[in-house]
Amino acid sequence: MRFPVKKFFSYYKPYLTIFLTVLTCAIIVSALTLVFPLLVRYITKDVLEGDLSTALSEVYWIGGLMLVIAVIQNTGNYFVDYKGHEIGARMESDMRRELFTHMQKLSFSFYDKEKTGQLMSRITNDLLLLSELYHHGPEDYIKYLVRFLGAFVILFFINAPLTITVFCFLPFLGVFSLYFNKKLNKALRRNKERIGDVNAQVEDSLSGIRVVKSFANEHVEIGRFNRENNRFLDSRKKTYKAEAYFFNGVQTFIQLITITVIIFGSASIVNNTLELADLITFLLYISYMIEPIQRVTHMSTQFQEGITGFQRFMEIMNLEPAIKDKPNAKTLQEVQGEIEFKKVSFRYEDDLDNVLVNLSLRVQQGEYVALVGPSGAGKTTLCSLIPRFYDVTTGEVLLDGINVRDIDLQALRKTIGIVQQDVYLFTGTVMENIRYGNPAASDEEIIAAATYANAHNFIMSLPKGYHSEIGQRGVKLSGGQKQRLSIARVFLKNPPVLILDEATSALDNESESIVKESLELLAKGRTTIVIAHRLSTIRNAGRIIVLTEDGIVEQGTHDALLSRDGAYAHLYSKQFEYQT
Numbered sequence: 385m386r387f388p389v390k391k392f393f394s395y396y397k398p399y400l401t402i403f404l405t406v407l408t409c410a411i412i413v414s415a416l417t418l419v420f421p422l423l424v425r426y427i428t429k430d431v432l433e434g435d436l437s438t439a440l441s442e443v444y445w446i447g448g449l450m451l452v453i454a455v456i457q458n459t460g461n462y463f464v465d466y467k468g469h470e471i472g473a474r475m476e477s478d479m480r481r482e483l484f485t486h487m488q489k490l491s492f493s494f495y496d497k498e499k500t501g502q503l504m505s506r507i508t509n510d511l512l513l514l515s516e517l518y519h520h521g522p523e524d525y526i527k528y529l530v531r532f533l534g535a536f537v538i539l540f541f542i543n544a545p546l547t548i549t550v551f552c553f554l555p556f557l558g559v560f561s562l563y564f565n566k567k568l569n570k571a572l573r574r575n576k577e578r579i580g581d582v583n584a585q586v587e588d589s590l591s592g593i594r595v596v597k598s599f600a601n602e603h604v605e606i607g608r609f610n611r612e613n614n615r616f617l618d619s620r621k622k623t624y625k626a627e628a629y630f631f632n633g634v635q636t637f638i639q640l641i642t643i644t645v646i647i648f649g650s651a652s653i654v655n656n657t658l659e660l661a662d663l664i665t666f667l668l669y670i671s672y673m674i675e676p677i678q679r680v681t682h683m684s685t686q687f688q689e690g691i692t693g694f695q696r697f698m699e700i701m702n703l704e705p706a707i708k709d710k711p712n713a714k715t716l717q718e719v720q721g722e723i724e725f726k727k728v729s730f731r732y733e734d735d736l737d738n739v740l741v742n743l744s745l746r747v748q749q750g751e752y753v754a755l756v757g758p759s760g761a762g763k764t765t766l767c768s769l770i771p772r773f774y775d776v777t778t779g780e781v782l783l784d785g786i787n788v789r790d791i792d793l794q795a796l797r798k799t800i801g802i803v804q805q806d807v808y809l810f811t812g813t814v815m816e817n818i819r820y821g822n823p824a825a826s827d828e829e830i831i832a833a834a835t836y837a838n839a840h841n842f843i844m845s846l847p848k849g850y851h852s853e854i855g856q857r858g859v860k861l862s863g864g865q866k867q868r869l870s871i872a873r874v875f876l877k878n879p880p881v882l883i884l885d886e887a888t889s890a891l892d893n894e895s896e897s898i899v900k901e902s903l904e905l906l907a908k909g910r911t912t913i914v915i916a917h918r919l920s921t922i923r924n925a926g927r928i929i930v931l932t933e934d935g936i937v938e939q940g941t942h943d944a945l946l947s948r949d950g951a952y953a954h955l956y957s958k959q960f961e962y963q964t
């Protein structure tokens with residue numbers, strides 16, 4: 385991937401004025417630091433070797449000037465530190481917002497492949513390092529460049545041959561740096577991937593902590609964690625090795641330069657081509673030249689970390705959502721809720737087998753249809769094609785006769801309510817969780833929705849009623865209570881089409897009958913597709929569709945299908961045997 389230079393710099397745009405002010409301040413501060421050794425040289429060479437009767441008063445004046453310069457320097461540095469960091473933090477926050485917004489747009493197919501922990505790492509760690517580069521980078525480069533060039537020019541005027549000798553070392557230092565920069569870049573990239581893996585492992589393990597404990601498998605999780613943690617450690621060890629080579633190599637160059645100056649400088653004094661005051665000035669300025677070289681290690685690490693962070697940021701930003709609106713996507717007015725699958729074939733990925741092949745099915749407006757069949761036959765997959773969680777591979781899915789691909793995604797998804805077995809509730813209060821179904825709803829509408837969902841009474845018995853916190857993912861609620869909140873959420877959304885994906889299969893008999901009651905109420909007047917494992921729950925469905933690996937093999941009412949003595953009768957008798 386070519387490095388997107390324009391995009392990289394575009395994040396400075398909103399802060400350009402303040403950023404340029406910070407840079408100007410950094411230049412002024414650096415230029416002023418160059419004045420100090422010149423003043424020392426003036427004192428040692430001109431003042432102290434001239435008329436001693438006036439020397440002291442002149443030294444006082446110069447001392448005063450040095451104080452003024454120090455005040456300007458420190459004020460400037462304060463501004464550069466404070467505002468510079470603030471700009472970096474603001475840019476980081478802008479990018480984090482952009483990345484999160486983009487991630488929200490990416491489709492299911494993306495999340496099927498990615499690990500949540502890795503993605504979290506990109507949003508937090510990577511951008512943190514990038515912000516360091518954004519504000520420190522230009523400021524450091526300018527600061528050290530001014531010092532370096534300033535010192536070079538001044539030294540050149542003091543003693544050109546000695547200055548050129550010092551500069552002969554620089555091409556070697558350049559080649560050395562380039563070589564190790566490449567190595568460091570690779571190592572830092574690997575570090576980021578490894579810490580992403582650690583994050584992913586922690587996220588996975590802690591999200592499933594109940595399963596871990598129920599199987600008493602803490603040691604398994606610790607083992608997995610240690611494996612990732614050790615891989616991260618190994619990767620960091622390699623990085624530090626490369627850094628140590630680099631840093632010590634640079635140190636060797638610095639020592640060589642200092643020794644060279646001392647030897648050549650002393651020889652020049654002996655030969656009367658250099659004065660002692662100039663050698664002192666030379667040695668003072670050498671530190672200005674050496675400091676940038678010393679900082680090269682730090683700056684190149686900062687540069688590499690920032691750049692790899694930016695590349696990882698762009699990897700996600702460059703991903704187009706697999707499913708998005710067409711340019712003139714239709715918004716829907718009055719949705720009737722008729723759904724039709726026309727010769728639909730679907731596979732999750734190009735190199736996987738088809739899950740659905742040439743399947744056709746029409747569900748009338750307001751019809752209550754049950755989808756049954758063996759596990760893995762594609763029931764959930766079929767339903768996920770209606771809200772375009774995935775797009776069909778071939779064929780069409782139509783809502784009220786319009787291809788779902790031609791409908792505005794938001795409008796399409798607003799017409800479909802989904803209740804699943806695995807309820808996802810967000811950390812927050814009962815009220816906030818139900819309001820998720822319609823953020824504009826009033827408290828009264830929320831209470832009405834909860835009442836329809838048979839949830840009002842249990843909510844009122846909670847310590848703070850609707851304002852009770854439900855814990856992460858609703859841990860403080862029972863399975864049936866969580867399910868009723870999720871149903872209230874859909875009541876509030878009030879969609880014309882409903883998909884119930886094994887919504888009651890995880891509940892005990894008592895909870896099931898309460899939830900079933902509220903689901904029946906919810907389904908009234910809506911086109912409803914129910915995916916059911918327990919066939920006893922869908923006996924009253926207007927139509928039962930039997931989906932197997934061979935597609936739709938049977939459809940009809942419960943009684944009609946039983947009397948056919950086909951696939952459905954077979955499934956039913958198997959379940960009946962199992963239950964008795």
Ligand SMILES: Nc1ncnc2c1ncn2[C@@H]1O[C@H](COP(=O)(O)OP(=O)(O)OP(=O)(O)O)[C@@H](O)[C@H]1O
Nearest residue numbers: 496732733739757758759760761762763764765766
């Ligand atoms: N995200 C995915 N990526 C790849 N394959 C998938 C994905 N989701 C499901 N599958 C595969 O698609 C097939 C159909 O799965 P699906 O969940 O639709 O079946 P189902 O009939 O709903 O099963 P169950 O009754 O067990 O829930 C299965 O073979 C499954 O492994």
